[in-house]
Amino acid sequence: MSTATTPVSGSKGTLRRGDRNRLIKIIGVVLITLSLMFPLAWMVIAGFKGKTEVLRSPFQFFPDMWDPKNYIAIIQDPQFSRAMIITFLGAVIFTVLSIAINSMAAYALARLDFALKRFWWVFCIMPMFIPGMAILLTSFMVVSQLGMLDTLAVLIIPGVASAVQMFFLRQFYLNMPVAVEEAALIDGASRWQIFTKIFVPQSAAVFVVVGIGSYMAYWNAYVWPILTITNPDLTQIMQFLGNFRSDRGNEWGLLMAGSTLAALPTIILVLFFQRYIVNGVRISGIK
Amino acid sequence: MSAITPTETITGQVAGVSPGLRRRRAQSPRVAKHLRSNRTAYLMIAPMVILLSIFVIWPLIYAVYLSFFKISFYKGSEFVGLQYYMFVLQDPKFWNSLVVGIEFAAMVVPAGMVISLLLASFIKVLSKRMASFMKVTVYVPAVISTVVASVLFLFMYQDQGVINWFLSLLNAGPVAWLNNPGTALPAIAVPAIWLGLGITTLIMLAGLLDIPDSYYESAELDGAGFFKRTFYITIPLLKNILLYLFVTGFTAAIQMLDLPLVMTNGGPVNATTTPNLFIFNNFRGATPYATSFSLTTALLLFVVLGLISVLVFRLINSDKAVDG
Numbered sequence: 001m002s003t004a005t006t007p008v009s010g011s012k013g014t015l016r017r018g019d020r021n022r023l024i025k026i027i028g029v030v031l032i033t034l035s036l037m038f039p040l041a042w043m044v045i046a047g048f049k050g051k052t053e054v055l056r057s058p059f060q061f062f063p064d065m066w067d068p069k070n071y072i073a074i075i076q077d078p079q080f081s082r083a084m085i086i087t088f089l090g091a092v093i094f095t096v097l098s099i100a101i102n103s104m105a106a107y108a109l110a111r112l113d114f115a116l117k118r119f120w121w122v123f124c125i126m127p128m129f130i131p132g133m134a135i136l137l138t139s140f141m142v143v144s145q146l147g148m149l150d151t152l153a154v155l156i157i158p159g160v161a162s163a164v165q166m167f168f169l170r171q172f173y174l175n176m177p178v179a180v181e182e183a184a185l186i187d188g189a190s191r192w193q194i195f196t197k198i199f200v201p202q203s204a205a206v207f208v209v210v211g212i213g214s215y216m217a218y219w220n221a222y223v224w225p226i227l228t229i230t231n232p233d234l235t236q237i238m239q240f241l242g243n244f245r246s247d248r249g250n251e252w253g254l255l256m257a258g259s260t261l262a263a264l265p266t267i268i269l270v271l272f273f274q275r276y277i278v279n280g281v282r283i284s285g286i287k
Numbered sequence: 288m289s290a291i292t293p294t295e296t297i298t299g300q301v302a303g304v305s306p307g308l309r310r311r312r313a314q315s316p317r318v319a320k321h322l323r324s325n326r327t328a329y330l331m332i333a334p335m336v337i338l339l340s341i342f343v344i345w346p347l348i349y350a351v352y353l354s355f356f357k358i359s360f361y362k363g364s365e366f367v368g369l370q371y372y373m374f375v376l377q378d379p380k381f382w383n384s385l386v387v388g389i390e391f392a393a394m395v396v397p398a399g400m401v402i403s404l405l406l407a408s409f410i411k412v413l414s415k416r417m418a419s420f421m422k423v424t425v426y427v428p429a430v431i432s433t434v435v436a437s438v439l440f441l442f443m444y445q446d447q448g449v450i451n452w453f454l455s456l457l458n459a460g461p462v463a464w465l466n467n468p469g470t471a472l473p474a475i476a477v478p479a480i481w482l483g484l485g486i487t488t489l490i491m492l493a494g495l496l497d498i499p500d501s502y503y504e505s506a507e508l509d510g511a512g513f514f515k516r517t518f519y520i521t522i523p524l525l526k527n528i529l530l531y532l533f534v535t536g537f538t539a540a541i542q543m544l545d546l547p548l549v550m551t552n553g554g555p556v557n558a559t560t561t562p563n564l565f566i567f568n569n570f571r572g573a574t575p576y577a578t579s580f581s582l583t584t585a586l587l588l589f590v591v592l593g594l595i596s597v598l599v600f601r602l603i604n605s606d607k608a609v610d611g
Contacts, residue, residue, distance in 0.1 A: 028409060029417055033424045039481065040427070042449055043439050055445055059452040105335035114328035124335055127343045129596045131542055133563045134589035137570055137582055138346035138353065161338035191327040220432030222545050223567070238434040242549055245438050252442050259435045266430040274423050278489060 040263070047071055047257035054253045070257035079232065080258055083240040088265065090155050090236070091218040098160045098214040099207055105161075106169035107195050111181065127163040140227055150231045155224070159217065165210045172206045173199065208273050209280035216266055237262050354583045371583040381584060383557055384565035387472065391561055392540035394476035396533060399483050403532075406484065407491040408517065422489065429485030433545035436478045441465070441550050444474055465551050468558040475546050475559055483539075487532055494528040495521065534599045538592050562588055 046054055047070050049063040074080050108114070109121050139158060148154040176199065184194050225236040235243070241262060244255055270277060354371055356364040375381050410421045428436075443449050444464040454460030464474040498520065506516050522529065544563040547553055553560035553568060560568070562584070569581030 025413055025417065029413070029421055032406065032409070032421065036424055036428060036481075036484070039436075039439055039443065039478075040431070042443060043435075046442065055447040057447045059447065059449075059455070101334045101338065104331040108328040108331040112324045112328040112331075114325045117328075120332055120336065123344075124332065124339060127339055128600070129593040130343060130347055131585075131589050131592050133542065133544070133566055134585045134593075135343060135346035135350055136567075136585070137578065138349040139342055141349070142341065142346055157338070158342040161335045161342070163339070166335065191324045192331075195331075216430055216432075220434070222432070222434045223548070238432055241434050241438060245441070245549065252445075255438055256442060259438055263431050263435050266432075267427055270427060270430050271423065274419070274426070277426065278419075278422055 043256050043263075044260050046253060047260050049253050051251065051253055054256075070253045071261065074254055074258045074261065079235065080240060080261075082233065083235050083237045084261070086152075086234060087219060087237040090152055091215050093152075094156045094160060094218040095211050095214040097156065098162060098165060099211055101161055102166040102210065103169050103200070103203065103207070104195070106166045107173055107199055109166070110170045110173035111176075111199075112191060124166055125163050127161075128167065136223070136227075143228060149228055150234060152234065154228045155218070155221070155234075155236065159221075159224075162214070162217075165213060168210055169203075169206060172203070176202065205276055205279065208276040212269055212273060212277065215269065219266055350582055350586060353579065354586050357579060371579050372587065374580060375584045375587060380557065380560075380565065381562075384560045384562045387558070387560055388541040388543075388562045391472055391476060391479075391543060391559075392537045394473055395479045395483065395540040395543075396536040398476075399480045399487055399536065400529065400532060402480065403484055403487040403491050404517070404521070406488045407495050408513075408521065410488070410492055411495050422492070425488045426485040428481050429483070431482060433478075433482065434549055436482055437546050437549035440474070440478045466555055468555050471551055471555060471558045475543075475550055479540065479543060479546055483536065487536065490528060490532060491525065494525045498524050531599060534595060538595055542588075542592065 045062065048066050048068065049070075050067070053060060053064060105124060109117070109124065143149060143154050143158060148157070180198055181194055184198060189197070220238060221236065222238040222242060225239045226242065229235060229239065241255070241259060244251075244258060248254070353364075355366060355368055357367045357370075406421075406425055410418050410425070413421060445451070446461050446463065450464070451461035454462065462470060464470050502520050502524075503516055506520055511519065541561070542563050543561050544567060547559040547561055547564050548567065551559045553564050566581045566585045566588070569584065570578060
C-alpha cells in the first residue's frame with residue numbers, strides 16, 4: 001500500500017519512508033483543498049450569518065448560531081426562485097438543442113462527403129475566432145429587429161450553434177472506427193439512420209461533456225441577459241444576483257445565501273459527472 | 288498508474304486523440320468515398336449554418352459595415368471611412384484600457400500557469416483515490432460563474448472582510464482593496480486565477496501523464512531534484528501544451544469583462560477598465576457617437592485577438608505540434 005502511493009519516486013525505501021511520504025501527501029491534499037475551497041466555504045458560512053454579524057468588527061469567523069434564515073428568506077423571495085426556475089428551464093432547453101444541432105453538423109463534417117465541404121467547415125469553425133464583444137452590439141440589433149427582445153428565445157437561440165462544441169464533437173466522430181459505418185451502409189442503412197442508431201448511442205460520454213459546457217454557459221451568462229431581458233418574469237439568475245448586489249448590496253448574508261444556491265446546481269452536476277469531465281480533456285484532443 | 292485511465296470503451300477509443308489528430312490529414316477523409324451524400328449532409332449542417340449566419344456572421348459583417356458610418360438615430364447614416372478607426376487609435380482611454388488588459392493578463396496567466404503546473408505535478412504523484420479527489424477539488428471553482436465569484440470576492444475584500452482579517456492577524460491593513468488604484472487590478476486578478484485553475488490543471492495533468500515515468504526515474508537516479516526535473520523534463524516536453532494554454536489564457540484574460548463590471552465597474556480612475564469593459568461602457572455611453580466608436584474599438588481588438596487565435600489553432604492542428 002505504501003509503495004503504491006509513491007509511484008514516481010521509485011523509492012525502495014523502508015515502510016517508514018513510505019508512510020512519511022504518504023503523510024506529506026495527505027497534508028498537501030488537505031492544505032490545497034482548504035485553500036481552493038475557502039472562498040466557497042466562506043460564502044456558505046456567510047449565508048448563515050445575521051445582518052449585523054456578517055461584517056462585524058471585531059471579526060468573527062463562525063456565526064453565533066447556524067440559523068438558515070437567509071437561505072429560507074432568499075428561497076421565499078419570489079423573484080429569486082422564479083429566476084432559478086426560469087434559468088434552469090432555459091438551460092435545459094438550451095443544452096438539448098445545442099447538443100442536437102452541433103452533433104448533427106459535427107457528424108456531417110466528420111463523416112460525410114459533400115459538395116463544398118471545406119467551405120462549410122471553415123464557415124462553421126470561424127465563429128471560434130470571433131470575440132463575443134466584436135459582435136455584441138450588432139447581435140443585439142439583430143435580435144431586436146427580429147422582435148426577440150424579452151423572450152426566452154433571445155436567451156436560447158442565438159447561442160445554440162457553437163463552433164467550439166461542434167469542433168469538440170467532430171473530433172470525437174473523426175476517431176470512431178469506419179468499419180461499423182461501412183457495414184451499416186452495406187446493410188442498406190441511410191446516413192441519417194447511421195447517425196441516430198449508431199453514432200448517437202455511442203456519444204453518451206461526449207454528450208455529457210459538451211452538455212455540461214452548454215449548461216454552464218447558459219446558467220452563468222450575465223452580459224447577454226442584462227442587455228436583452230428587462231421583463232422581471234424572465235430575469236436570469238446571474239442577472240438577479242447582479243441586480244441584488246447593486247440594489248441591496250449591504251445585505252451580504254442574503255446575497256451570499258443566494259450566490260450559494262445559484263452556484264449549487266453546477267457544482268452538483270460536476271460532482272455527479274466528474275469522471276466524464278476529467279476524460280473530456282482527452283477527447284478534446286488538446287492533449 | 289495514470290489516474291486518468293479511460294475505462295469505458297467509448298472513451299478508450301479516443302484516449303489517444305492527439306496522435307490521431309496529427310495523422311488525420313494522411314488518412315482523411317475517413318468516409319466511404321463512393322457515396323456522396325449531399326442531401327443528408329446539407330440537411331444536417333443546415334440548422335448550424337443558418338443560426339451562425341444570423342447570429343454570428345451577419346452581425347460581424349454588419350459591424351464592419353457600420354464602423355465606416357456615422358450612425359445617428361435622427362438622420363441617415365453618413366459614410367466616414369476610417370475616421371472612427373483614427374478616433375479610437377487617438378483616444379488615450381483606448382490605449383489605457385489596452386494597458387490595463389495586458390497588465391491584467393500578465394498577472395493572471397503566468398501566476399495561474401505556475402500554480403497549475405505545481406498542482407498537476409502534485410496530483411500526478413498521488414495515489415489513484417487521492418488524485419481523483421484532488422481533480423474534483425481543483426475543478427469545482429472552474430464551474431463557478433464569474434458573477435458569483437465577483438460578489439463573493441467583493442464581500443471578502445470588504446474593510447471588515449475576511450482578507451483584511453487575515454492581514455490584521457499579521458498586524459497589517461486594513462486595505463481598501465478595490466478602492467485603491469494600485470490594488471484594484473491585482474484584487475480582480477485573484478478570482479480570475481481561482482476560476483481558471485481547474486481547466487488549466489486538468490489539461491496539464493493529461494499532458495504530464497503522457498510523459499514516460501522512466502524519464503523521471505533516470506533523472507532522479509542522477510540526483511535531479513523536483514525543480515531540475517521540472518525545468519529539464521516537464522517544461523520542454525509540455526511546451527506545446529504550455530504554449531497553447533498561455534495564448535488561450537492570454538486572449539481570454541485580456542477579454543475579461545464580468546469581473547471588473549460587477550466588482551468595480553472599471554474604477555477607481557479607470558484602473559480596472561479592461562478593453563471589453565471600455566467597449567461595453569461605451570455601448571451604453573451618453574455621447575452621440577459612442578456606439579460607432581465602441582463598435583470600431585471592438586473590431587480593432589477582434590482583428591488582433593482573432594489573428595492570434597487562428598495562429599494558435601493552426602499550430603495545435605498542424606503537423607508541427609509534435610511533442611518533445
